[in-house]
Amino acid sequence: xxxxxxxxxxxxxxxxxxxxxxxxxxxxxxxxxxxxxxxxxxxxxxxxxxxxxxxxxxxxxxxxxxxxxxxxxxxxxxxxxxxxxxxxxxxxxxxxxxxxxxxxxxxxxxxxxxxxxxxxxxxxxxxxxxxxxxxxxxxxxxxxxxxxxxxxxxxxxxxxxxxxxxxxxxxxxxxxxxxxxxxxxxxxxxxxxxxxxxxxxxxxxxxxxxxxxxxxxxxxxxxxxxxxxxxxxxxxxxxxxxxxxxxxxxxxxxxxxxxxxxxxxxxxxxx
Numbered sequence: 001x002x003x004x005x006x007x008x009x010x011x012x013x014x015x016x017x018x019x020x021x022x023x024x025x026x027x028x029x030x031x032x033x034x035x036x037x038x039x040x041x042x043x044x045x046x047x048x049x050x051x052x053x054x055x056x057x058x059x060x061x062x063x064x065x066x067x068x069x070x071x072x073x074x075x076x077x078x079x080x081x082x083x084x085x086x087x088x089x090x091x092x093x094x095x096x097x098x099x100x101x102x103x104x105x106x107x108x109x110x111x112x113x114x115x116x117x118x119x120x121x122x123x124x125x126x127x128x129x130x131x132x133x134x135x136x137x138x139x140x141x142x143x144x145x146x147x148x149x150x151x152x153x154x155x156x157x158x159x160x161x162x163x164x165x166x167x168x169x170x171x172x173x174x175x176x177x178x179x180x181x182x183x184x185x186x187x188x189x190x191x192x193x194x195x196x197x198x199x200x201x202x203x204x205x206x207x208x209x210x211x212x213x214x215x216x217x218x219x220x221x222x223x224x225x226x227x228x229x230x231x232x233x234x235x236x237x238x239x240x241x242x243x244x245x246x247x248x249x250x251x252x253x254x255x256x257x258x259x260x261x262x263x264x265x266x267x268x269x270x271x
Contacts, residue, residue: 032084036129037069039137039221040080044230045241047072066112075235077150078127078141079116081109090132097186098193103213105130106140106187107195110213125150126214129221137221142214143183146176152232153178155240179227181219188215 033050040048048071068082083105093100109126117124125142132138145151153161161178177183187193192210200206231238 029082029084033068033082036080036082036137039225040069040071043225043241044233044238046074046230046234046238066116071234074238076233077125077145077235078233079109079113079124081105081112081126081128083128083130093184097184098190102130103193104195106213106216107193107211108197109140110211111197111209114211126216138218139221139224140184140216140218141224143176143185143217144214146217150232152229154227154229157227177217177219179219179223181217181223183215183217185215187213 037048048069067079069080093102109128113124113126125145128140130138193213194208194210196206197209198207
């Protein structure tokens with residue numbers, strides 16, 4: 001079948017629609033990043049904002065990092081991405097972890113970590129906000145932050161984590177992750193995963209970079225915020241927000257009717 005040739009009017013209408021869609025996506029992404037910055041500010045008591053300067057050259061990274069959301073002051077362990085577009089289901093991630101859109105996002109987060117770690121000469125870790133349901137915010141975060149003991153339990157939880165040792169003394173016994181979560185470790189066995197890292201619509205300019213991706217902990221933001229001490233998120237000392245033990249972090253969340261599951265075939269990931 002011969003390909004339809006568009007008239008000049010049809011071409012103009014298509015370009016106008018693409019431009020309108022593109023502008024709408026940009027507005028949505030910026031709004032989502034501001035929402036994530038607000039979440040982090042409320043949780044930590046320290047102001048966060050969205051990154052204002054695009055690009056990944058050294059001068060931009062030195063000023064603005066590579067992350068979507070950054071702290072106004074202080075240094076954190078993570079490079080934070082904020083995603084808000086639709087991709088395949090959690091089941092697709094399980095079935096094909098090397099080829100899903102979610103893994104492409106995670107590859108971007110891990111690639112950005114390599115850049116910012118090199119510029120600042122210290123190790124950063126990927127953290128990515130996403131929405132498996134339209135009104136519920138989840139987090140994917142490198143499991144190294146837990147296995148290396150970087151993130152700590154919130155101080156209001158520590159009495160529940162204290163156990164009596166053989167000497168009769170009470171000590172803190174913290175599991176690898178001490179709140180509801182999924183641990184997705186398939187990347188440990190996949191080897192290098194390659195995706196394009198150049199933001200362009202021209203495939204001729206694509207640059208594919210192979211990376212061994214961090215395995216990750218996936219959880220609801222409200223669970224992460226309620227159980228992780230925000231002071232351990234920062235390299236420098238910050239005060240604990242007043243009344244942080246009684247804060248609620250699920251104002252903008254809406255629980256799925258069945259509690260949700262990675263294997264639920266009709267559950268989409270929404271960026």
